[in-house]
Amino acid sequence: xxxxxxxxxxxxxxxxxxxxxxxxxxxxxxxxxxxxxxxxxxxxxxxxxxxxxxxxxxxxxxxxxxxxxxxxxxxxxxxxxxxxxxxxxxxxxxxxxxxxxxxxxxxxxxxxxxxxxxxxxxxxxxxxxxxxx
Numbered sequence: 001x002x003x004x005x006x007x008x009x010x011x012x013x014x015x016x017x018x019x020x021x022x023x024x025x026x027x028x029x030x031x032x033x034x035x036x037x038x039x040x041x042x043x044x045x046x047x048x049x050x051x052x053x054x055x056x057x058x059x060x061x062x063x064x065x066x067x068x069x070x071x072x073x074x075x076x077x078x079x080x081x082x083x084x085x086x087x088x089x090x091x092x093x094x095x096x097x098x099x100x101x102x103x104x105x106x107x108x109x110x111x112x113x114x115x116x117x118x119x120x121x122x123x124x125x126x127x128x129x130x131x132x133x
């Protein structure tokens with residue numbers, strides 16, 4: 001959910017267009033979900049000018065979390081992207097019997113390897129499954 005909040009954040013959630021057409025930050029209606037996308041806020045108060053001409057200025061800068069990274073992390077989380085290392089694991093499992101896959105899934109991988117190395121039953125490679133188109 002946090003990744004989705006970062007990926008779906010929009011600058012208009014944090015600002016409004018002022019009367020002069022300039023952007024004005026407005027956090028008054030900010031929800032907790034919207035705030036999850038904020039990575040950094042900097043508020044700088046200072047005086048501009050001197051004497052009677054001086055005026056108070058507040059400069060607000062905010063930075064949202066990186067949308068691209070959040071989107072890529074979501075894609076990896078749901079398996080939409082397979083890394084090379086993960087592909088190798090998938091290729092290593094290709095051709096194993098259901099019994100062998102269950103042994104690995106149940107955390108009995110060491111038993112599987114010992115049996116295979118000894119030429120026993122559980123570790124014998126079965127022929128790969130034929131894919132039906």
